[in-house]
Amino acid sequence: MRLLKLVPDNTNLHFLKWQWPTTIISVALMLASWALLFTHGLNMGVDFVGGQMIRVSFTQSASAPVAQLRGEVEALGYGEPIIQTFGKPNEISIRLRLPEGSDKDAGLADAMAKRITATIKAAHADARVDGVDSVSGKVSKELGWTAFKALGFACIAISLFIWFRFEWQFGVGALVSLVHDVSLVLGLFAVTQMEFDLTIVAAILTVIGYSLNDTIVVYDRIRENLKKYRKMPLEELLDLSVNETLARTVVTSATMLITLVALLLLGPKVIFGFSAALILGIFVCTYSSIYAAAPMLIWLKVNASSFVPGEGEKEA
Amino acid sequence: MLDFPRWKQLWYWALTLLALAAALPSLATMSGLRWPASLPHPTINLGLDLAGGSHLLLEANADQVVSQRLEAKEEEVRAALKKSGKVHYGDISNKGGSLSFIVANAAEVDAAREAILPLTNGAGLSGKRDWEIQIADTTRFILTPTQEGIKDAIDKAMETATEVVRKRIDAMGTREPTIIRQGNDRIVVQVPGLSDPAALKALLGQTAKLEFKLVDQLGMVDGVAAPGDEILPFANGAGAIAVKRLGGIKGDRLTDAKQSFGQNNDAVVSITFDSQGSEQFARLTKENVGKPFAIVLDGKVLSAPNINEPIMGGSAQISGSFTVQSANQLAIALRSGALPVDLKVVEERTVGPDLGADSIMKGVVAMSVATAAVVIFMAMTYGRFGMYANIAVILNVLMILGIMALLNTTLTLPGIAGFVLTIGAAVDANVLINERIREERKRGRKVFAAVEMGYKEASRTIFDANITHIISAVLMFEFGSGPIKGFAVVLIIGIITSVFTAVFLTRMWVAGWLRRARPNDLNI
Numbered sequence: 001m002r003l004l005k006l007v008p009d010n011t012n013l014h015f016l017k018w019q020w021p022t023t024i025i026s027v028a029l030m031l032a033s034w035a036l037l038f039t040h041g042l043n044m045g046v047d048f049v050g051g052q053m054i055r056v057s058f059t060q061s062a063s064a065p066v067a068q069l070r071g072e073v074e075a076l077g078y079g080e081p082i083i084q085t086f087g088k089p090n091e092i093s094i095r096l097r098l099p100e101g102s103d104k105d106a107g108l109a110d111a112m113a114k115r116i117t118a119t120i121k122a123a124h125a126d127a128r129v130d131g132v133d134s135v136s137g138k139v140s141k142e143l144g145w146t147a148f149k150a151l152g153f154a155c156i157a158i159s160l161f162i163w164f165r166f167e168w169q170f171g172v173g174a175l176v177s178l179v180h181d182v183s184l185v186l187g188l189f190a191v192t193q194m195e196f197d198l199t200i201v202a203a204i205l206t207v208i209g210y211s212l213n214d215t216i217v218v219y220d221r222i223r224e225n226l227k228k229y230r231k232m233p234l235e236e237l238l239d240l241s242v243n244e245t246l247a248r249t250v251v252t253s254a255t256m257l258i259t260l261v262a263l264l265l266l267g268p269k270v271i272f273g274f275s276a277a278l279i280l281g282i283f284v285c286t287y288s289s290i291y292a293a294a295p296m297l298i299w300l301k302v303n304a305s306s307f308v309p310g311e312g313e314k315e316a
Numbered sequence: 317m318l319d320f321p322r323w324k325q326l327w328y329w330a331l332t333l334l335a336l337a338a339a340l341p342s343l344a345t346m347s348g349l350r351w352p353a354s355l356p357h358p359t360i361n362l363g364l365d366l367a368g369g370s371h372l373l374l375e376a377n378a379d380q381v382v383s384q385r386l387e388a389k390e391e392e393v394r395a396a397l398k399k400s401g402k403v404h405y406g407d408i409s410n411k412g413g414s415l416s417f418i419v420a421n422a423a424e425v426d427a428a429r430e431a432i433l434p435l436t437n438g439a440g441l442s443g444k445r446d447w448e449i450q451i452a453d454t455t456r457f458i459l460t461p462t463q464e465g466i467k468d469a470i471d472k473a474m475e476t477a478t479e480v481v482r483k484r485i486d487a488m489g490t491r492e493p494t495i496i497r498q499g500n501d502r503i504v505v506q507v508p509g510l511s512d513p514a515a516l517k518a519l520l521g522q523t524a525k526l527e528f529k530l531v532d533q534l535g536m537v538d539g540v541a542a543p544g545d546e547i548l549p550f551a552n553g554a555g556a557i558a559v560k561r562l563g564g565i566k567g568d569r570l571t572d573a574k575q576s577f578g579q580n581n582d583a584v585v586s587i588t589f590d591s592q593g594s595e596q597f598a599r600l601t602k603e604n605v606g607k608p609f610a611i612v613l614d615g616k617v618l619s620a621p622n623i624n625e626p627i628m629g630g631s632a633q634i635s636g637s638f639t640v641q642s643a644n645q646l647a648i649a650l651r652s653g654a655l656p657v658d659l660k661v662v663e664e665r666t667v668g669p670d671l672g673a674d675s676i677m678k679g680v681v682a683m684s685v686a687t688a689a690v691v692i693f694m695a696m697t698y699g700r701f702g703m704y705a706n707i708a709v710i711l712n713v714l715m716i717l718g719i720m721a722l723l724n725t726t727l728t729l730p731g732i733a734g735f736v737l738t739i740g741a742a743v744d745a746n747v748l749i750n751e752r753i754r755e756e757r758k759r760g761r762k763v764f765a766a767v768e769m770g771y772k773e774a775s776r777t778i779f780d781a782n783i784t785h786i787i788s789a790v791l792m793f794e795f796g797s798g799p800i801k802g803f804a805v806v807l808i809i810g811i812i813t814s815v816f817t818a819v820f821l822t823r824m825w826v827a828g829w830l831r832r833a834r835p836n837d838l839n840i
Contacts, residue, residue, distance in 0.1 A: 003839060004696040009758065055671070107521075109664075110514055130671035136662040139373065150795035154788045161787060165780055199730050202792060202800045206737065206807075209788035213781040217748065220777045248751040251697060252744045258693060259686035259740035263733060267682035268675035270365075271733050278737070 006254060007247040015242050015290055016235050016298075022291040030180055033187025040190045043082075045197035046095060046133055048147070050140035052109060053133045054094045054116055055270075060126035063089035072119055078112055084195060087269030091130075093195065098134065109134045147201040151182075154205055158212050166219055173296035174215045177288040181211040184284045185277050192276075199274045207281030210256075214249065214289035221245050222297065234303065238294045253286045320827050328824055331816070332711060338718035358721035363728030363802055364506055366676055368669035370513035374481070374520060374659040376501040381473045381657050382466055386410045389447070389459065391562075392435050393417065400431035414460040422454050432457070439464035470501060473656040478503050481659070483652035484519050503659065511668050515645070523658050524649035526567025526587075526634075527612040528597070529559040530604060531620050551616040552637055559610045559617075565600055569593025573650035575643040578635050583643040585634045587650065594630025602626035611636065613646070679732035686736050687713070694743055698750045699839045704825050705746035708817040712742050715813045716806060728802025738810035744781070745818035748774040754840050763838055764830060771823055778819060785811050 046053045058064045066083050073081045073094060082095040094116065102108040113132050120127050135143070155178055163171030185207055189196050221241040229237060257279065264275035341357040344350070351357050364371050390410050397403045397417075404420035405428065419428045429449065439446040439462060446465030450458045461469075478497045485493045485505065494506040510516065535545035535558025542558065549556045571590045578584040589597055600609070601623050610620040611634050618636030638646070690709065694702035713735065720727065753770030761769060786808065793804035 003699050004693075006697070009754075057671075107518075109661075110517065114514070128670060129668055131665065131667040133665045134661075134663070138375075139663045146795045150791045153795075154791045157787050157791065158784050161783060198796070198800055199733075199803075202730055202796065202803045205788045205792050209785040210741075212784035212788075213744070216781045216784060217777055220780060224773075244755065245751075247754070248747050251747045251751070255690050255693060255743050255747070256737075256740035258689045259736050262686035262689065263682045263736045265682075266678060266685055267733070267736065268678045268729060270671070270675060270729060274730065274733055 005247075006250050011243045011246055012239075013243060013246075014239055016239050016295060019291065019295045019298075023295065026180055026288070026292055029187070030183045033183045033190065036187055036190035040193065042186070042189050042196040043084075043193040045195045046135045046140065047197045048140050048144040050135050050137040051095055051097045052113060052135075053131075054113060055091070055130040055132075056094065056117075056120060057088075057091040057128050057130055058124060058126050059090075059128050061090050064092045065124070066092065068123075069094070069120065072123055073116055076115055076119060078116070086195065087272035091269050098136065102136075143198065147198065150201065151204060151208070154208050155179075155182075158208065162212070162216070162219070166223060167302065169297055169300035169302040170219050170223075172300060173293045174212060174219070176296055177215055177285075177292035178208060178211050180288050180292050181207055181281060181284045185281050188277065188280050189273075194273045194276065197273075199271055200277055203274045203277035203281070206278060207285065210281060211285040211288065214285045215293040217248060218242060218245055218289050218293060222294070226303070234298055238297065242290050242294060249286055249289065253282055256282050320824055325824060328820060332715065332821065335715040335718035335722075335813070336711070338722045339714045340718075342717055342721050343714075358718075358724065360717065360720045361724065361726040362508075362672075362676075363726045363731070364508060364665070364672075365667050365729040366672045366727065366732075367508045368511060368667050368672040369506065369508035370510045370516065371663075371665040372505040372513060372517065372520070372661050373498070373663035374503045374505065375662045376470070376474060376477060376503075377658045377660070378470050378501050381470050382413070382461065384657075385461065385466075385469050386413070386415055389415055389435070393432055393459070396431045396435060397428060400427060402427040403431060414458055416456060416458045418456045420455070425451060425455065425457075428457060432459070439468040474501060474503070476653075476656045477659060480653050480655050481505065481520060484648055485516070487648045487652060488516065488519065490516075502662075509669065511666060513664065513666055517661055517664075519645055519649060520659055521661070522645070522649045523614045523655045524646070524652075525614050525654040526570075526650060527564050528567070528600065529561075529564035529610045529612055530600075531608040531610050532558045532560050533608070535559070548610065548612060548615060548617050551613065551618050557610060557617055557620055559612070563600075564612075565593065565596050567650065568654060569596070570650055573647040575640060575647045576633070578633055582635060583638040583640045585638070585643050585647050585650065587632055587634060589630040589632075591630070594628075597630065597632070598626060598628045675729050675732070679729070679736075683713075683732070683736050683739070686739050690739055690743060694746070698746075700829070701746070701750050701753070701822075701826070701838075701840050704822045705743055705750070705818065707825075708746065708814075708822050709739055709742050711821065712810070712814050712817040713739065715817065716809050719809050719813065720805070725805050726802055727806075730800060730803035731806045734803045734806030734810065738806065738814065741785075742810065742814035742818055745774070745778045745814060746822060748777055749819070749822070750840060753838065757838060757840065763835055766838070767826060767830065771819070775819060778815065782811050782815060 056064070064085060066085070069092070070081060070083050073083070073096075078096050078099060083092055085092050096112070099108045099112055113134065117129050117132070121129070155175065159171045159175040159178070162174045182204060185204060189200065218241060221244055222238060225232070225237050225241050232240070260275055260279045260282065264272065264279060267275060338358050341351045341355075342360050345359065387410065390408060393415065394408065397405050403424045405417050408415070408417035419425060432449065436445045436447040436449065438444070444462055444464040446462060446468060448460045448462055450460065452458055474497055478495060481503055482495045485495065485507065490507050490510060492508060494504070496504045498504050505520070507513070507516065532542065532545050535542045536547055536556070539547070541547045544561055545558045546561050547556050547558050569590050569592055570587050572588040574586055576584055576586045605623050605626060608620045608622050611618045618634060687710070691706045694705050696702070698705065716735065716738065749770050752774045753766050756766035756769045789804045789807040789811065793801055793808065796804055
């Protein structure tokens with residue numbers, strides 16, 4: 001049987017020939033992501049800003065009557081609701097601030113949820129209330145802070161690990177490609193204004209793990225080749241290493257994408273944003289392990305002596 | 317490297333079978349079969365986002381613990397000084413977070429100190445006292461609560477509160493609630509299958525501190541309380557009434573409380589005092605026949621009936637415009653005891669039962685499709701070696717299930733996502749190995765050497781790459797809340813089992829095949 005080969009044998013692509021254009025693209029995308037984060041911001045869910053979220057699905061309709069719902073909920077006088085579909089057009093989330101004084105009297109938030117769900121059920125026979133979340137301002141601040149801490153610690157801990165296992169240049173390179181990947185995923189959420197909640201933080205932490213995973217596989221090969229071909233110019237050596245690991249990179253990304261697309265299309269809609277974040281993450285990580293992580297080593301002037309302490313030592 | 321002694325093979329198989337056996341009960345339950353109760357049945361709990369139900373995060377009012385403690389100490393100090401009989405004290409007050417009083421002259425200081433010293437204790441295991449006694453201006457005593465004392469008091473209050481919450485939820489007859497104290501001043505309550513937590517919240521929101529206090533009919537002048545009195549509002553909003561601050565009875569001396577019907581067939585709560593409580597209650601009612609007394613619940617007056625005759629039997633009825641439901645709720649709250657501190661809901665998440673079932677079904681579909689697609693893809697890409705990887709992936713999924721069941725962990729919706737992700741990620745190790753074997757073959761190595769080099773060289777990469785995954789997963793577990801923890805658990809277990817199945821097991825299979833078939837070439 002002839003086996004499938006996504007990447008032909010003995011590729012010899014000059015990836016680093018494109019290092020400047022791709023660097024410009026990467027930097028531009030990162031800047032665009034940050035600009036969007038500052039101008040549009042993230043559409044923070046109740047996990048991080050507090051408030052009440054009611055999930056409703058309309059079991060008999062193809063799509064939810066969003067405009068009508070907005071009118072109905074607004075008429076109740078709790079302020080302007082944010083109504084969004086997630087995943088499927090007939091599943092929506094309604095978000096509102098908690099009523100004034102609800103930090104003193106929990107009954108107020110309750111009454112609000114009751115009135116809203118009753119109103120919607122009365123107006124739409126096929127409305128099914130799937131869940132009610134209400135998060136106080138204090139708890140949401142804490143959740144935001146712990147999420148931030150988790151992301152920060154993850155970046156630092158993993159970079160330290162790479163520094164420890166490789167050399168400082170590799171640690172810096174990994175950190176840069178990590179920042180690149182996370183920025184772009186955040187950028188996606190700023191552009192689409194998909195709801196940003198705790199599960200997205202989990203997705204980003206996974207992207208961090210995956211980004212490093214990809215980077216490490218390439219770095220590991222670079223390290224091996226640095227020891228093996230002491231005289232090869234660095235750019236050529238990086239190209240060789242990327243080419244040698246290309247098949248693995250493509251096949252693994254393919255299997256990850258297969259599973260994630262299945263999750264995105266067939267999985268529960270509540271984790272639509274989660275799957276979307278990971279899919280973009282896989283693309284970005286694959287790209288950055290070639291175009292951000294590898295060229296960084298040139299700029300940071302890594303060379304064979306980084307690994308070979310004494311002269312005269314034979315190749316490992 | 318390709319040499320596998322028998323004991324090693326036995327070990328690998330034993331570990332695999334153990335994990336698989338542990339997964340069986342969960343698999344049987346999922347496919348609707350009944351697992352015999354006589355057999356051991358480690359199971360995976362379903363998180364609330366899958367099972368449907370309510371999650372409440374309750375926060376205690378810690379300031380209240382501090383101020384209540386101060387008030388209680390004031391009474392203790394009064395009683396102790398009175399009992400000593402040798403001290404003339406005055407100007408006792410508890411303003412500004414500490415308690416102070418003065419004694420008549422410097423000669424009484426020692427006696428006063430002796431009287432109140434037994435009122436201070438060690439604060440928990442901290443080795444410090446819970447109150448600090450200072451003397452200022454020769455005759456003024458100042459008792460300040462120490463940080464350790466406050467911490468210990470909050471700790472004890474939370475312990476009691478958690479117990480009370482448990483009793484109340486049990487009394488509601490809900491099945492399998494999870495009640496866990498979290499951090500300093502919080503309690504997490506999870507009740508599967510409860511889709512309308514309003515009643516639960518009302519029950520937990522009620523402190524249920526019941527008091528009987530004497531009414532001072534002349535105690536309120538222009539809305540200001542006379543000395544020794546306090547003004548309390550009526551629960552039904554009909555004005556307020558002055559009651560004597562001291563000399564009442566606390567409602568913690570109850571043996572029973574139940575909902576029943578009063579003379580006018582209205583809903584009331586019947587309470588029964590314990591022996592000490594009945595004695596106190598009898599004395600209070602005997603001494604105050606003809607006067608009104610107030611039944612106070614959580615600082616609000618339910619009713620203020622006249623004492624027509626002494627109540628000697630130790631039982632009484634509380635009326636106060638109840639419905640049957642609210643009377644029943646109060647009865648539960650009184651039976652389970654008062655909360656030592658007010659609790660309020662700071663986070664609430666409710667998932668309807670349909671959404672949970674929907675999520676499980678869609679999760680299983682996504683996982684099946686993902687598995688099938690990856691299996692086909694791997695077989696097409698690596699042939700025989702791909703099939704080894706596939707068996708490893710499927711074993712990996714089952715082993716994660718088994719280990720989760722053994723550890724009795726909770727599967728959440730993000731956890732299902734973790735499973736699906738694991739299927740994609742677990743083949744990475746095999747991809748690394750197989751690509752390396754391909755490469756070594758291309759370089760002209762013989763079959764055995766190529767396979768050996770493939771595993772050896774790829775193992776280092778696999779190790780490094782998985783450590784980063786473990787780091788991010790452990791951080792997720794450490795910092796994440798409920799659902800994210802579920803995701804992290806699957807990832808952590810999945811990383812470990814995937815290295816076991818994808819590296820160790822496939823190497824054993826490949827080695828076995830090489831020894832048996834002795835191929836001259838590899839189709840890889």
